[in-house]
Amino acid sequence: MGTSNPATITVEAIVQSPVESVWTYWTDPKHIMKWNAASDEWHTPRAENDLRVGGAFVSRMEAKDGSFGFDFGGVYDEVSLNERIAYTMGDGRKVKIDFIRQDAATKIVESFDAEESNPIEMQQAGWQAILNNFKAYAENAGKA
Numbered sequence: 260m261g262t263s264n265p266a267t268i269t270v271e272a273i274v275q276s277p278v279e280s281v282w283t284y285w286t287d288p289k290h291i292m293k294w295n296a297a298s299d300e301w302h303t304p305r306a307e308n309d310l311r312v313g314g315a316f317v318s319r320m321e322a323k324d325g326s327f328g329f330d331f332g333g334v335y336d337e338v339s340l341n342e343r344i345a346y347t348m349g350d351g352r353k354v355k356i357d358f359i360r361q362d363a364a365t366k367i368v369e370s371f372d373a374e375e376s377n378p379i380e381m382q383q384a385g386w387q388a389i390l391n392n393f394k395a396y397a398e399n400a401g402k403a
Contacts, residue, residue, distance in 0.1 A: 265352065265372040265373050265374070265375070266372070266373040266379055267370050267371070267372060267373070268370065268371055268372075268373050268379060268382055268383045268386065269368060269369065269370045270368075270369050270383060270386045270387040270390050271366065271367060271368045271369065271390070272366075272367050272387075272390050272391060272393070272394045273361065273364055273365070273366045273367075273394075274364060274365045274366075274367060274393075274394045274397045274398060275363070275364050275398050276363075276364065276365060276397045276398055276400075277360075277363055277364075277365065278341045278358050278359075278360045278365040279341060280397065280400075281358060281365040281367070281397050282340065282341045282358060284393070284396060284397045284400055285344075285356075285358075285367075285393065285397075286308055286310050286344075287308070288306035288307060288308050290396070290400070291303060291306040291308065291318055292304065292305070292306050292318075293396055293400075294389075294392050294393045294395075294396035294397070295318050295320065295389060295392075295393075296320070296389065296392060297385050297388040297389050297392070298388065299323075300322055300323055300324070301320060301321065301322055301323065302320075302321060302323055303318050303319060303320055303321075304319055304321060305317075305318070305319040306318045306319070309335075310335065310338055310344075311335060311338055312335050312336065312337065312338055313334065313335065314334070314335050314338075315332060315333070315334050315335075316332055316333060316335070316346070317330050317331070317332035318330070318331045318332065319331075331348075332348070332349055333346040333347050333348040333349060333354070334346060334347055336353075337355075341358055341360075342357070342358055343355065343356065343357050343358065344356045344358075350374065352371065352372035352373075352374060353371070353372050354369070354370070354371040354372070355369070355370045355371075356368070356369045356370075357369075367390065367393075367394075369386065369390060371386065
């Protein structure tokens with residue numbers, strides 16, 4: 260084992276919202292706390308985001324019943340407004356998110372280094388579930 264060459268997992272979604280709105284929903288802590296969960300049993304009670312190269316972010320992810328929780332965070336390597344965010348997680352794995360303008364919609368392509376303790380399919384499903392939750396939030400947030 261080791262960190263020789265981790266597999267890269269990609270998840271994506273097309274959000275029916277303009278990229279400027281999508282960027283705000285993705286990066287503003289008050290929005291992050293509303294969509295950052297893979298299932299209804301989870302939530303993000305706290306989020307901090309210093310959105311700049313070298314800046315750090317952390318989201319506190321917890322089971323709503325209080326049985327489990329962890330801090331998900333990292334440090335930004337690249338921040339290109341309305342286009343790309345790249346960061347390194349606390350364990351050294353890399354993540355890259357591209358925001359691609361498609362007229363009034365935005366395609367989000369998120370790639371990340373797999374970790375070795377869970378099957379790739381499970382990791383992909385978890386990240387896709389959070390991205391799907393984001394899509395639902397971003398498409399409805401402006402209508403609330």
